[in-house]
Amino acid sequence: MANFVSNMRKLPTKLIKKGAAGSSSPLVVKRARILNDKSSFHVKEAYKALRTNIVFAIPHDGAKRIIVTSALAGEGKSTNCLNLAISFAQTGAKVLLVDCDLRKPNVANLLNIQSTPGLSNVLANLNTIDSVIVHSDYPNLDIIPSGDMPPNPAELLGSAAMQETLDRLSEIYDYIFLDTSPINLVTDSAVLSKMAHGIVLVVRQGRTDKESVAEAIKKLSFVNANIIGFVLNGRLTDVKMGQHYGKQGYYRYGKGRYYGRGYYGYGYGRGYGYGYGRSYGYGSKAYGYTKKSEPAGTAPAKDKK
Numbered sequence: 001m002a003n004f005v006s007n008m009r010k011l012p013t014k015l016i017k018k019g020a021a022g023s024s025s026p027l028v029v030k031r032a033r034i035l036n037d038k039s040s041f042h043v044k045e046a047y048k049a050l051r052t053n054i055v056f057a058i059p060h061d062g063a064k065r066i067i068v069t070s071a072l073a074g075e076g077k078s079t080n081c082l083n084l085a086i087s088f089a090q091t092g093a094k095v096l097l098v099d100c101d102l103r104k105p106n107v108a109n110l111l112n113i114q115s116t117p118g119l120s121n122v123l124a125n126l127n128t129i130d131s132v133i134v135h136s137d138y139p140n141l142d143i144i145p146s147g148d149m150p151p152n153p154a155e156l157l158g159s160a161a162m163q164e165t166l167d168r169l170s171e172i173y174d175y176i177f178l179d180t181s182p183i184n185l186v187t188d189s190a191v192l193s194k195m196a197h198g199i200v201l202v203v204r205q206g207r208t209d210k211e212s213v214a215e216a217i218k219k220l221s222f223v224n225a226n227i228i229g230f231v232l233n234g235r236l237t238d239v240k241m242g243q244h245y246g247k248q249g250y251y252r253y254g255k256g257r258y259y260g261r262g263y264y265g266y267g268y269g270r271g272y273g274y275g276y277g278r279s280y281g282y283g284s285k286a287y288g289y290t291k292k293s294e295p296a297g298t299a300p301a302k303d304k305k
Contacts, residue, residue: 027109030078030079030106030109030110031110031112033076033079033083034079034082034083034086034110035047035083035086035087047083047084047087048087050084050087050231051084051087051088051091053228053229054066054084054198054200054228054229057198057228057229058197058198058228060197062170063169063170063171063173063174063175063176064174064175064176064197064198065166065170065176065178065195065196065197065198066084066175066176066177066178066196066197066198066199066200066228067100067178067180067189067192067193067196067198067199067200068080068081068084068177068178068179068180068199068200068202068231069179069180069181069182069183069189069199069200069201069202069216070182070183070201070202070203070204070208070216071182071183071184071201071203071208071212071213071215071216072182072184072185072208072212073104073182073185074204074207075182075202075203075204075207075208075233076202076204076231076233076234077179077180077182077202078099078101078106078107078110078179079110080200080202080231080233081097081107081177081178081179082097082107082110082111082179084177084200085097085141085175085177086138086141088174088175088177089138089139089140089141090139090140092140093140093174093175094140094142094172094173094174094175095140095141095142095173095174095175095176095177096133096141096142096143096144096169096172096173096175096176096177097141097142097143097144097176097177097179098119098143098144098169098176098177098178098179099115099118099119099143099144099145099146099179100119100146100157100178100179100180100181100188100192101146101179101180101181101188102119102120102146102147102149102150102153102156102157102181102188103149103153103181103186103188104181105145105146105149106179107143107145107146107179108143108145108146111136111143113134113136113143113145114134114145115145115146115147116145116146116147116148117131117132117145117147117148118132118144118145118146118147118148119132119144119145119146119147119165120146120147120148120149120150120153120156121147121148122144122147122161122165123150123156123157123159123161123162123165124150124156125161127147129144129165129168129169132144132145132147142173153181153186153188154186154187154188154191157180157188157191157192158191158192158194162192162195163195166195178192178196180192183201183216183219183220184212184215184216184219189220189225190219190220190222190223190225191223193220193223193224193225193226194223194225196225196226197226198226198227198228199220199225199226199227199228200228200229200230200231201213201216201217201220201227201229201230201231202230202231202233203230203231203232203233204232204233204234205232205233205234206234207234
């Protein structure tokens, strides 16, 4: 099983919008992490390496269908799925990104496009496939947003209509990326895995615990899903046993020990639940932008009495 590493860049201060209380906008944070001409060298190289690994991991003729998911919420699966799609589109391949997270979609917000009509409308036979495809600003990259929020996401994604939709899209595109709900929260990714050629699991440094990853692998293995690798998401610096790339510091492919400073991330708080197929709510501390400035492995200072 291949190990994939994605190193997200630190958000420039000038891109952070301040709200009424002086807090950062999480949507601005996410959009700033989308690949563009100003993305740092090591970020671009990380996605190129990830792209190459995926190409060799799926030696399949015709269109490749790739699911991108995570164990829990807030680990960066949608951003990484979009950046992966952009990276593949840069090679000249025809790429489609489908937002299959019918409970809490995020792709439309990242790209600032309408979320409906979309996939759910096609599966419910309310719209045609052609009418929901959105041509993005990125060459060779099209988007199908999530559509209206249905009461039965898992049933729709596992239906014959979904299989037929993917088969028709496979006649048009070279790569189809499917952004799905977190595997440990709902069964959508497991249900959809039978229609995909591989699954990439996103984990976040300093956020995802090994028990959650083990549970995600267990659930995907139970349905015989093809887990082709992982994305380690989060800012990594001060790498030991690494190689130097560009002016951004150190970065290493493969195994290694990473020590992070100045780690930036956005968290959704605690408390996960889902009901009636509408959402898998993120708890009371929703959309909080967090900053950790202590080196990894440093014990927190004890409170002085």
